[in-house]
């Protein structure tokens with residue numbers, strides 16, 4: 001599927017959108033890099049590159065820190081250091097949160113257009129909620145969302161469908177009426193398992209894989225383009 005194309009019919013009847021955070025609204029890798037390398041310095045480990053980190057983001061903090069430690073330690077060594085590393089990472093991340101992150105093009109315009117089209121909006125991220133809420137506020141995105149779920153808000157995180165199904169229940173909408181929009185296979189798999197339509201963006205982090213290899217209902221270049229597609233398929237019939 002080419003960027004800028006969406007399958008017919010899947011967006012008909014959509015009343016709400018669930019938007020991913022890292023890699024979809026904000027390029028947060030520079031914050032991750034400072035926090036991870038701050039943690040690594042405490043263990044006398046050499047800094048790692050933004051490109052390496054890009055491949056690791058998407059499955060939440062625990063997975064990220066285990067993956068980072070596994071660059072230098074075997075499984076037992078990782079577990080031995082995990083708790084201290086998580087504490088250090090969280091301390092560094094909270095100190096830097098948002099400082100080096102930037103909005104992708106047309107994020108605010110896209111969210112505003114979705115709101116103007118009458119869509120209800122939720123943010124579902126695998127980022128811990130204690131990182132996600134201040135970050136959304138700092139970037140002035142918090143006002144767009146009725147609901148925000150972090151990776152630790154519920155017993156399961158993406159690619160499990162639970163957080164998406166929770167939003168559908170909160171909004172009292174069938175999953176077919178709630179489109180998920182994200183940058184990675186975690187978002188797409190969660191949406192498929194929840195039976196929500198799903199759009200992907202090509203500019204984020206997808207574990208080093210092309211977004212074209214991820215099963216979705218369409219690839220949109222920006223959130224504004226997503227808003228246009230959703231509105232186009234939901235014009236009132238009069």
Ligand SMILES: O=C(O)COP(=O)(O)O
Pocket residue numbers: 020021022023057058059060061124125126127128158
């Ligand atoms: O923090 C992560 O692992 C990824 O977060 P995301 O779900 O907002 O992409």
Ligand SMILES: [Mg+2]
Pocket residue numbers: 020021022023024058182183184204205
């Ligand atoms: Mg993401």
